Amino acid sequence: MSSSATLAPATAGPAETGSVPQGRPRLVRAELRKIFTTSTWWLIGLFILISTGLTLLGNILNANQSLRAAEQMRSHPPDFSNLPPGQRPSASEQQAILEDFARRTDIPAIVAEQAANVFTSGQFLGLMLIVILGALVVTNEFTHQTATPTFLTTPRRTRVIVAKLVAAMVLAAGYWLLSTVVSVGFGVLNFSLAGYDIPFASMQVWRPVAMNLLAYTIWAVLGVGFGVLLRNQLGATITAAGLYLIGLPSALVVFGLIHAYLIHSDAVWNFIVAVPGVASLVMVSVEPPTFGPDQTGVPWWVGALVLIAYGVVAGVIGTLITRRRDIS
Amino acid sequence: MDGQLVVSNLTKVYPKVRAVDDLSFTVQPGRVTGFLGPNGSGKTTTLRMMLNLVTPTAGTATIGGVRYADLPRPLDVVGAVLEASSAHKGRTGRNHLRVLCAAGGYPDRRADEVLDLVGLSPAGGRKFRGYSLGMRQRLGIAAAMIGDPKVLILDEPANGLDPEGIKWMREFLRAFASQGRTVFVSSHLLGEMQQLADDVIIIAAGRMVAQGTVSDIIASIAEPGAVRVRTPHVDQLAVELRNYAVTLDYPGENQLIVRGVDAATVGRAALAAKAELHELTTEAPDLEQAFLKLTRDKAAIR
Ligand SMILES: Nc1ncnc2c1ncn2[C@@H]1O[C@H](COP(=O)(O)OP(=O)(O)OP(=O)(O)O)[C@@H](O)[C@H]1O
Ligand SMILES: [Mg+2]
Numbered sequence: 072m073s074s075s076a077t078l079a080p081a082t083a084g085p086a087e088t089g090s091v092p093q094g095r096p097r098l099v100r101a102e103l104r105k106i107f108t109t110s111t112w113w114l115i116g117l118f119i120l121i122s123t124g125l126t127l128l129g130n131i132l133n134a135n136q137s138l139r140a141a142e143q144m145r146s147h148p149p150d151f152s153n154l155p156p157g158q159r160p161s162a163s164e165q166q167a168i169l170e171d172f173a174r175r176t177d178i179p180a181i182v183a184e185q186a187a188n189v190f191t192s193g194q195f196l197g198l199m200l201i202v203i204l205g206a207l208v209v210t211n212e213f214t215h216q217t218a219t220p221t222f223l224t225t226p227r228r229t230r231v232i233v234a235k236l237v238a239a240m241v242l243a244a245g246y247w248l249l250s251t252v253v254s255v256g257f258g259v260l261n262f263s264l265a266g267y268d269i270p271f272a273s274m275q276v277w278r279p280v281a282m283n284l285l286a287y288t289i290w291a292v293l294g295v296g297f298g299v300l301l302r303n304q305l306g307a308t309i310t311a312a313g314l315y316l317i318g319l320p321s322a323l324v325v326f327g328l329i330h331a332y333l334i335h336s337d338a339v340w341n342f343i344v345a346v347p348g349v350a351s352l353v354m355v356s357v358e359p360p361t362f363g364p365d366q367t368g369v370p371w372w373v374g375a376l377v378l379i380a381y382g383v384v385a386g387v388i389g390t391l392i393t394r395r396r397d398i399s
Numbered sequence: 400m401d402g403q404l405v406v407s408n409l410t411k412v413y414p415k416v417r418a419v420d421d422l423s424f425t426v427q428p429g430r431v432t433g434f435l436g437p438n439g440s441g442k443t444t445t446l447r448m449m450l451n452l453v454t455p456t457a458g459t460a461t462i463g464g465v466r467y468a469d470l471p472r473p474l475d476v477v478g479a480v481l482e483a484s485s486a487h488k489g490r491t492g493r494n495h496l497r498v499l500c501a502a503g504g505y506p507d508r509r510a511d512e513v514l515d516l517v518g519l520s521p522a523g524g525r526k527f528r529g530y531s532l533g534m535r536q537r538l539g540i541a542a543a544m545i546g547d548p549k550v551l552i553l554d555e556p557a558n559g560l561d562p563e564g565i566k567w568m569r570e571f572l573r574a575f576a577s578q579g580r581t582v583f584v585s586s587h588l589l590g591e592m593q594q595l596a597d598d599v600i601i602i603a604a605g606r607m608v609a610q611g612t613v614s615d616i617i618a619s620i621a622e623p624g625a626v627r628v629r630t631p632h633v634d635q636l637a638v639e640l641r642n643y644a645v646t647l648d649y650p651g652e653n654q655l656i657v658r659g660v661d662a663a664t665v666g667r668a669a670l671a672a673k674a675e676l677h678e679l680t681t682e683a684p685d686l687e688q689a690f691l692k693l694t695r696d697k698a699a700i701r
Contacts, residue, residue, distance in 0.1 A: 101502035108494035109487055216485035219452060220542055223479055224502045226451045226468045398452040399444070 098230055102208065102238035111211075112242070115204050116249060122196035123250040130192050131261050134185035138178070138267065145176040182267045187279040189258035191355050193250025194283055198290045198351060201246060202311045205239045205294015209389075210304040218398050232390045236295055243291035247284045255280070278371070279355040285375060286351040289382040290315075293347065296385025299392050318348030344369045350377040401463050402428040402476075402549040402581035404449065409458035411444050411605075418444040420605035421458070426583045426598075428549070431576045433596035433613075434585040437694055441605040442585040443482060446554050450479055462550055474503045478543025480536070480553040486527040492538050493523035499542055513541040518567075532559025540571070550581040557588055569595050593686040603694040613686060620689045626665045628655040629678035639672035640665070653677075 106112050149168055151159050160168065174180075212218040225231050262269050270276060294311055301307040326343045343349050353374030404426035411419040419441040426432045436442050447453040449460040451467040459466065462477055470476050486495040496510035514523045517537040522530065530538065536556055543551060551572070557565050565588075572595060576582045586592050592599065592613075599616055601608045609616055625648075630636055633655050637647060640657060643664065648656040657665050662681045669676050 097504050098502055101498050104494070104498050104501050105487070105490075108491070108498065109489045211487060215487040217487055219481055219485070220499055221502070222452060223450060223477075224474060224499050226470070226473055395454070397447075397454060399447055 098225060098234035099237045099241070102234045103241065105211070106208070106238070106242060109211075111204070111207060115200055116246065118200050119193060119197050119246050119250055120253065122200070123193035123253050126195060127189065127192040127254050127257055130185075130189045131258065134189055135261070135265060137185060138181060138265065141176050141178060141181050144172075145178070148172060178267070179270060182262060183270050183273055183275045186258060186262060186269050186276050187355075189261070190251065190255050190276065190280050191283045192254040192258075193247070194286065194351070194355060197246065197250050198286060199312050199315050201243045201287050201290045202294040202297065202315055203308045204242060204246075205291040205296075206298040206301075206307040206311050207294075207304070208235050208239050209295055209298025210302060210307050213302040214304040222398055228394050229390050232295075232299070232386075232393050236292055236386055236389075239291035239295050240288040243287040244284060247287040251280060251283070282354045282371060282375060286354055286378065289378045290351065292382040293385050296389045299389035315348055318346050319352065322346040322349055341369050344373055344377055347378060347381050350374040350381070354378060403464075404460070404462055404550065404552075404581060404583060405464075406445070406449065406460045407458055409445060409448055409460055410456045411441070411448060411453065412456045417605050419448065419455075422602065422605065422607055423458075424600050424607065424610055426581060426600075428581040429576060429579045430597040431572055431582040431584065431595055433592040433599040434583060434602075435587075435589070435592065435599055435690060436585075436602040436608075438587075440603050440694075442602065443554055444605075445602075446479075446481065446552055446583075446585060449552065450477070450481075452481075472503070472546065474499075474505070474546030474548065476546070476548055477550045477552060478540075478546065478548040480539040480543050480551070480556050482554045482558070485535070486538065488528040489526055491524050491526055492519060492530065492534075492541075495527060495538065496541060496545065499545055503545060505545055509545055513544045516544055517541045533561060533564045536560060536564070536568075540568075548580075551575055551583070553582070553584040555585055555587065557586060557591055565591060589687040589690050590685070599686070601690060601693055608693050609689075616693075617684055617686060617689045620684060620692050624682045624684045626657040626660070626662045627678065627680045627682055628657060628665060628669070628676065629653055630655065630669065630674050630676050632672065632674035635672040636669055636674040639668045639674070643668065 149172055151165055159165075212221055221231060222228060259269060297311040298307050301310055322343050326340060330337070330339050344353050351374065353369050354371050356371060356374075406425070407423050409419055409422045410417070422441070422445060434442055434445070444453060448455045448458075449462070449467065462470070465476075467473060467477065486492070490498075493510055493514060496513060497507050499505075500507055500509050511520070511523070514520045517540050519534060519537045519541060522534055527535070527538070536559060540553075540556070543553075553572075556568055560568060569591070572582050572584065576597075584595070596613055598610075598612055600610045601616070609619065611619070628636065631653055633649070633653060636655060640647065640660075643660050645657050645659040648658075650656055662679055666676070666679060669679075
């Protein structure tokens with residue numbers, strides 16, 4: 072290191088801006104650069120690949136199994152003619168049995184449903200990694216005390232948080248793309264090797280994939296919210312991942328208790344969609360999933376709205392807290 | 400816009416302590432102003448309030464008449480090196496600066512220019528984790544220089560620097576101030592401050608204690624310096640000096656330090672005591688003495 076104390080000549084001032092982006096995009100760029108100049112991005116990418124791969128394998132095996140079962144069933148249609156006339160179901164009962172049979176052996180429909188499931192293989196563990204990523208985008212600043220230079224450079228803190236939210240969503244979209252390309256690639260390969268046509272024109276296949284993108288971006292926002300609330304890196308990541316993982320099982324227990332002791336109506340089960348983890352599950356499902364007996368299930372768009380609401384609340388709370396907080 | 404810093408009635412109350420208590424001062428451009436105070440006296444809190452990192456309970460701080468939060472391009476105006484101006488351990492120094500360049504709207508090459516400016520170019524590609532304390536301080540200064548600012552605000556920048564690093568820092572800050580720019584620097588190193596600063600502001604327990612040029616502050620304590628005497632007749636001289644209101648120290652064989660009277664009086668006493676003198680010098684009072692006297696009884700950690 073040299074020990075000369077020469078200052079930059081006045082002409083070397085950085086006043087000129089040229090092609091340097093101004094305004095908010097530059098803050099998003101800075102946030103993305105923060106991620107890409109540490110090992111975070113490829114570690115998360117690696118975990119997403121691994122978790123997508125493992126889930127994908129399971130989902131493909133499951134899809135093939137279901138299709139094989141349906142094919143087998145189809146080769147044994149119900150035959151009422153062998154039954155002795157006294158035991159034959161009535162005409163209307165026969166009609167119902169045949170309809171049920173047709174539904175269970177509707178191979179194109181099964182392919183569509185299974186394809187949607189395979190194409191969203193990256194979801195379950197992927198969302199956990201994304202919520203961790205969102206938390207890291209904030210907690211890194213406090214763990215490494217970079218909040219000081221960050222807010223010195225941009226004293227308008229709302230802009231910093233907005234940039235972090237946008238950057239986290241952009242990254243989440245990137246990881247969704249990675250996971251989706253792998254899932255769709257291997258999925259299409261599998262179905263076509265097995266000789267099935269995927270109904271690519273059907274929204275049934277693509278809506279879950281698109282909703283999965285929405286889920287990725289919103290969980291990134293939720294992660295940022297967690298990071299702001301719990302500045303401690305380990306605390307924020309473990310809490311966020313933990314709440315995500317135990318969200319569904321604990322919600323099932325809680326709603327089971329409510330149903331058993333407080334409100335006996337089966338409709339109460341529908342409100343389980345208020346749990347963020349359940350909401351994202353509902354959002355990507357082809358058929359509305361049901362959680363209790365005898366109820367209609369929650370349509371996908373309710374899940375989407377619930378998750379968006381959580382994202383907005385997390386973003387607003389995060390911004391308000393950051394604006395007030397002392398950085399010392 | 401000039402680079403004058405104005406702090407008015409700045410106050411910060413934490414639940415258990417008044418960290419900064421109704422503090423007002425101005426810092427002039429073209430000079431180096433030292434910011435002194437015992438541990439916990441509120442220096443860091445004051446600097447952080449000036450930079451919009453900590454919200455004041457009351458009062459304001461402006462830079463060239465504008466609050467930091469209202470500066471459209473703050474790095475063009477103020478460069479700050481704070482104790483905790485840290486970087487991500489796993490990021491290289493150059494990338495740390497590039498992140499700031501991106502956020503501030505400066506071209507990436509500015510990162511290399513400021514690395515060069517602080518002599519850190521060879522280590523620019525290494526991760527922050529492996530930086531020595533001195534390298535970290537230099538990276539902090541590099542970050543502060545990205546916008547070629549008019550004002551530098553530094554919190555104990557000499558921390559962890561070796562003697563050569565301290566000399567480098569002193570020359571750097573002096574050169575910066577000599578271009579008509581403002582330097583406001585907190586420190587504990589009083590000897591260093593005496594060499595570096597033109598003006599000083601001394602606080603204790605969050606309140607202003609003294610403010611002025613270094614020489615005025617030293618003169619203001621109006622205490623004659625200690626007189627150092629070397630004589631083979633220490634005992635005779637000590638007996639004679641009992642006639643005066645003095646305090647005596649015996650730092651070594653044949654040595655005496657006399658406080659309370661000037662050198663002429665000591666010489667007269669020696670003549671009366673028939674003591675042979677080998678040395679008679681007045682130790683000039685320095686900033687350290689002034690600081691200790693001014694902050695006496697207020698220095699306890701709160
Ligand atoms: N975030 C905080 N919460 C509560 N008290 C605080 C906080 N930050 C500082 N303090 C208190 O405010 C007082 C002033 O602290 P400050 O760090 O400003 O002192 P300082 O002059 O910089 O000290 P030093 O010379 O040791 O760096 C101290 O009593 C400190 O304990
Ligand atoms: Mg301090």
